[in-house]
Amino acid sequence: MPVADVPLITVAEEAGMSRSTLMRRLGGTRRTLDEAVRARGVDPGGHKPVRERAVEAAGLLISENGLAAATLERVAIATNCSVHSLYAAFGSRNDLLCAIYERYSPILDVEAVFSGPRGDLPGTVRAIYRALVDALQREPRVLPAMIADALSRPDDPAVRAVYERLFPRLLDGIGRWLTEEIAAGRIRDLPLLPLMQQMTGPVLFHFLLRPALEHLQRAELPTTEETLEVFTQNFLRAVTPLP
Template identity: 60%
Template sequence: MATQPTSSTAESAVGDDLVQAALRASRALGKDVADVPVIAIAREAGVSRSTLIRRLGGTRAALDASVRAAGVDPGGQAPVRTRALDAAAALIDASGLAAATLEAIAIQAQCSVNTLYTTFGGRDELLRALFERHSPLLAIEDFFQNDGDHDDLPTTVRALYRLITDTLTREPRVAAALLAEALARPHSPAIQNLLGRNAR
């Protein structure tokens, strides 16, 4: 297990509160930071899972980099699920939804296609998990649960539009690519699967 740093002078992309929460969760579970589930870090930080994911920009890479900057090795290679979702996001951001084949994702995530089937059950489930990670739905849920008073409708609508715009323009631009795919090919099996799952 990684050791706690004696000091943290390096400036990091992720707030020190999240770095310290990750280190506490790591010690409590007896695991490297990279192996600690996101939900455990969120609980330790006193925030919801969706808030944590939003603050991390949708990927654990920023947290791992900040932990490393604080003088702690975050641990081994990220889990296959994390690597696969990061790989799929990078492929979609660069070349659109069609580029995110299981074969391409497996190459970029440094795993086998069989491992992706074992982890996700197939491409549709992988894309669903990716959509959950990058869609504005988690941020909208947080907005209405945690962002105070929403009695002033025009202010609330403006803030909501700003939140959705921020989500669609944040890199990797997965949400924007999925929206473009939905508008261009609304009857494609991948889009129909995503819509069907998230309309429930």
């Protein structure tokens, strides 16, 4: 069997890790693995599966033109396959969009944070922030485009389908962790959803605007690491139980 046809879950099991951890280490794409195989003098062979090619092609379309650009017809043309092949690989356009969001959002990286041994409260906050920033800065810039669509067209059926399917996973990860921290007395007992927004909102807002701010002559921006530390300390001060 060509290396390119070996499922990633099989590679992850052989390496003794979860698929989400493997994807995080590969930078969200199988291309890194194929290049490493070629560097060892082995041709991975085969073509990427339709599913993977379609996710990558649709990611570029969304990055350049927004969620509405990722129609099955346009994705099929960019993937060099038929619309029928997309239906066979995903089942529906909403399933395709969910696969794209999973690939380019921080959800796999955040799940990886909670799948292994966790650090202390500040260390976990930093790890989650790093996952958010990596997803926002990753090319193609799918996550900023999808956030823009969610803000401008919250009632769009495709937008709602993506968030209704994947938001419970964030609740199961970040939400369950915050609930555990509240129970342990390390975080004040606050409503869960506003608490999650208080944690992630400032970071998302800053790094969504940062590319534009970097072009302003008077904008003296701290480094990414300095910025993440500022937001980490601000969040901890805001939620630490009062004496």
